[in-house]
Amino acid sequence: MIDLSILLISAASILLLLALYIVVDGPRRTIARIVFHETVEAIKSFFMNQTKEQRVLQYVLDNAVRGDPQSVIDSIDTYCSQKEWAMNVGDQKGLILDNVVKETDPNVLLELGTYCGYSAVRISRLLKPGARFFTVEFNPAFAAIAKQIIEFAGVNDKVQIIEGNTQDIIPQLKKKYELDTLDFVFVDHWKDKYTDDTKLLEKCNLLRKGSVILADNVIVPGAPDFLKYVRSCGRYDCTNYPSVLEYMTEKDALEKAVFRG
Numbered sequence: 001m002i003d004l005s006i007l008l009i010s011a012a013s014i015l016l017l018l019a020l021y022i023v024v025d026g027p028r029r030t031i032a033r034i035v036f037h038e039t040v041e042a043i044k045s046f047f048m049n050q051t052k053e054q055r056v057l058q059y060v061l062d063n064a065v066r067g068d069p070q071s072v073i074d075s076i077d078t079y080c081s082q083k084e085w086a087m088n089v090g091d092q093k094g095l096i097l098d099n100v101v102k103e104t105d106p107n108v109l110l111e112l113g114t115y116c117g118y119s120a121v122r123i124s125r126l127l128k129p130g131a132r133f134f135t136v137e138f139n140p141a142f143a144a145i146a147k148q149i150i151e152f153a154g155v156n157d158k159v160q161i162i163e164g165n166t167q168d169i170i171p172q173l174k175k176k177y178e179l180d181t182l183d184f185v186f187v188d189h190w191k192d193k194y195t196d197d198t199k200l201l202e203k204c205n206l207l208r209k210g211s212v213i214l215a216d217n218v219i220v221p222g223a224p225d226f227l228k229y230v231r232s233c234g235r236y237d238c239t240n241y242p243s244v245l246e247y248m249t250e251k252d253a254l255e256k257a258v259f260r261g
């Protein structure tokens with residue numbers, strides 16, 4: 001028996017988000033659209049007793065080829081562009097990510113925000129033997145999905161998931177994970193943490209001259225404080241890579257910030 005209050009709250013949320021979608025414009029309209037999709041998916045998940053991320057995993061298991069990272073990436077892109085939107089970096093910005101990883105040719109890498117492991121698989125498939133790659137995720141359910149996707153893709157020897165909050169994990173990287181400095185950092189967690197975590201990387205001496213920070217979603221949802229910081233503090237050389245939001249047509253961009261040392 002479905003609780004009437006859940007039905008009423010669901011209906012009210014959908015109406016509120018629809019109203020918001022009609023009233024606002026620009027990037028806020030895109031955010032309202034994403035929140036609307038996420039709310040509908042959360043309600044769907046409640047009734048199906050399965051989360052969207054579990055459905056993404058199931059689609060990979062049913063459609064990708066075990067041990068073939070590219071087929072895992074393609075399957076996730078197909079599912080998320082045709083069935084349910086999800087916050088992976090996606091196919092278009094993924095190509096920019098690929099190029100920046102290739103030109104950096106990193107030995108030691110960090111990702112902030114694993115989610116289902118899409119970008120971790122994307123990055124892992126480009127790494128040379130001996131490279132060390134850590135990806136941090138604080139949601140245990142997402143970390144568990146990512147673990148299975150990474151294993152299925154056959155790149156589990158190239159990337160290690162660290163479960164926890166970036167604010168707690170970053171200060172542990174040197175001692176507990178025996179890192180010196182990072183060559184490449186993909187910043188893709190909650191946008192209000194971008195600046196604090198960049199400053200924390202600096203404070204923990206994890207950046208060296210030439211370390212590359214690549215930040216996703218600097219337009220949508222947007223990271224204005226981060227952009228202001230890296231572009232004006234005098235410690236970084238910045239490049240903006242315009243693109244589109246994952247699986248949508250709205251403008252988004254990646255920002256590369258190279259540490260001057």
Ligand SMILES: C[S@@+](CC[C@H](N)C(=O)[O-])C[C@H]1O[C@@H](n2cnc3c(N)ncnc32)[C@H](O)[C@@H]1O
Binds near residue numbers: 087088116117136190
């Ligand atoms: C946009 S998704 C990451 C997408 C992923 N990089 C990809 O492209 O496939 C952001 C993820 O960051 C995680 N996250 C947000 N803030 C975090 C924090 N402070 N510490 C660890 N994980 C965080 C969220 O749970 C979410 O899974």
